[in-house]
Amino acid sequence: MTDKKTNADVTAKYKKYLFGSTATYYADPVALESGKGGRVRDFDGKEYLDFFGGILTISVGHANEKVNAAVRAQMERLGHVSTVYPTLPIADLAEKLVHLAPGKMEKAFFCASGTEADETAVALAQAHTGRQELIALRHGYSGRSLLAQSLTGHAKYRIIPTQVAAIKHAHAPYCYRCPFGLTYPSCNLKCADDVEELIQTTTMGQIAGAIVEPIMGVGGFITPPEGWMKRFVDVIRKYGGVFIADEVQTGFGRTGGKMWGIEHEGVQPDVMTMAKGIANGYPISAVITTAPIADAWKGGNISTFGGNPISCAAANATIDQIVDDKLVENAAVMARLLREGLEALKAKYTVIGDVRGKGLMQGVELVKDEKGGDRTPAMEATGRLFEETKKRGMLVGRGGLYNNILRVAPPLVVGRRDIQDALQILDDSFAAVSK
Numbered sequence: 001m002t003d004k005k006t007n008a009d010v011t012a013k014y015k016k017y018l019f020g021s022t023a024t025y026y027a028d029p030v031a032l033e034s035g036k037g038g039r040v041r042d043f044d045g046k047e048y049l050d051f052f053g054g055i056l057t058i059s060v061g062h063a064n065e066k067v068n069a070a071v072r073a074q075m076e077r078l079g080h081v082s083t084v085y086p087t088l089p090i091a092d093l094a095e096k097l098v099h100l101a102p103g104k105m106e107k108a109f110f111c112a113s114g115t116e117a118d119e120t121a122v123a124l125a126q127a128h129t130g131r132q133e134l135i136a137l138r139h140g141y142s143g144r145s146l147l148a149q150s151l152t153g154h155a156k157y158r159i160i161p162t163q164v165a166a167i168k169h170a171h172a173p174y175c176y177r178c179p180f181g182l183t184y185p186s187c188n189l190k191c192a193d194d195v196e197e198l199i200q201t202t203t204m205g206q207i208a209g210a211i212v213e214p215i216m217g218v219g220g221f222i223t224p225p226e227g228w229m230k231r232f233v234d235v236i237r238k239y240g241g242v243f244i245a246d247e248v249q250t251g252f253g254r255t256g257g258k259m260w261g262i263e264h265e266g267v268q269p270d271v272m273t274m275a276k277g278i279a280n281g282y283p284i285s286a287v288i289t290t291a292p293i294a295d296a297w298k299g300g301n302i303s304t305f306g307g308n309p310i311s312c313a314a315a316n317a318t319i320d321q322i323v324d325d326k327l328v329e330n331a332a333v334m335a336r337l338l339r340e341g342l343e344a345l346k347a348k349y350t351v352i353g354d355v356r357g358k359g360l361m362q363g364v365e366l367v368k369d370e371k372g373g374d375r376t377p378a379m380e381a382t383g384r385l386f387e388e389t390k391k392r393g394m395l396v397g398r399g400g401l402y403n404n405i406l407r408v409a410p411p412l413v414v415g416r417r418d419i420q421d422a423l424q425i426l427d428d429s430f431a432a433v434s435k
């Protein structure tokens with residue numbers, strides 16, 4: 001008798017005891033047993049190139065030695081106290097984040113998930129302005145709480161009707177499927193201008209703010225065209241709103257060349273939310289803002305798990321490594337190689353309609369026949385492509401309203417060889433799907 005578990009054993013138990021709604025990829029899910037650097041291994045011993053990194057969370061590679069050492073040391077010293085007691089890891093992390101953030105950010109608050117960070121940011125915008133009404137984007141994603149489900153612009157992530165009447169959803173800057181049927185740049189950014197009419201017609205005329213992802217992650221890496229963000233944010237500010245940049249996916253160098261996604265846009269946020277890549281997988285999220293906005297939170301404020309010393313130690317070690325090893329720059333260099341390869345695949349396979357994104361956050365939208373002018377979302381082909389990449393030892397993410405978009409997002413430590421291998425696997429997989 002051996003107690004060695006297989007993928008099937010682990011998956012059977014997972015399916016038996018977790019909520020049936022818990023999403024997994026692939027007909028037979030990949031049950032992961034271990035990981036190192038840019039690779040993970042399943043319970044059947046098969047190795048995969050990990051180009052999704054626990055949903056854009058593994059910044060510096062699986063089982064990173066420096067992060068592990070920091071976690072181990074903190075674990076031996078002090079495991080948990082809550083935000084009621086100051087600890088050095090949380091104070092260090094707050095200092096680090098306000099210095100890394102663009103503009104005049106002075107204050108941080110820590111929670112345990114991206115959802116809670118977004119909730120905190122919205123509450124701050126409302127408390128600071130004394131107003132309730134909020135602009136979110138169609139195709140956006142903010143998380144699982146009732147407020148976050150209401151902010152989210154996808155029916156499939158709502159299990160009950162929207163609960164918050166004060167949220168108005170503006171059009172997304174989704175050029176490939178322009179909501180106005182226009183083409184950039186002759187559209188003159190109509191989708192950004194439209195938010196003015198949205199505010200004038202569906203709110204009291206003054207708003208609390210807007211929450212925007214610099215690149216829309218779950219939405220399928222929808223990347224605003226140049227100039228959109230500034231135009232959009234100008235309108236938000238004209239109507240008294242606080243601008244919240246949701247950097248949960250785009251933060252910590254993910255977009256290449258800049259620490260934050262919003263820095264590509266020449267716009268200063270009033271509030272930033274962050275999670276995922278901050279601590280290489282340890283659960284922690286943060287809200288960073290100016291002192292006047294932070295001070296608008298007048299009530300008591302506790303987060304039991306927020307700023308847990310172990311998660312903070314992991315975040316400090318992760319961020320130090322991103323800075324010291326110049327991983328933001330590495331992301332930009334590797335992204336050029338990745339993007340070039342993906343564009344070459346687009347030229348080769350008509351099932352690829354669009355390649356978009358920044359840095360190591362590249363989306364590939366699958367359609368029926370791009371060259372034949374049929375942009376019907378190719379959900380079935382996306383499913384087959386997933387099985388083909390899995391067979392060849394590569395993990396990628398899936399997203400978009402129609403679930404027809406590949407999310408290609410390796411760790412920031414990715415090297416040339418892994419990018420080349422991934423592109424070869426994608427090429428072979430697209431060839432198999434295109435037969």
Ligand SMILES: Cc1ncc(COP(=O)(O)O)c(C=O)c1O
Pocket residue numbers: 055112113114115116118141142143144213217218246247248249275276
């Ligand atoms: C942009 C964005 N905001 C918020 C969230 C919610 O984060 P969490 O799943 O940690 O609650 C996510 C999760 O994918 C996200 O992508």
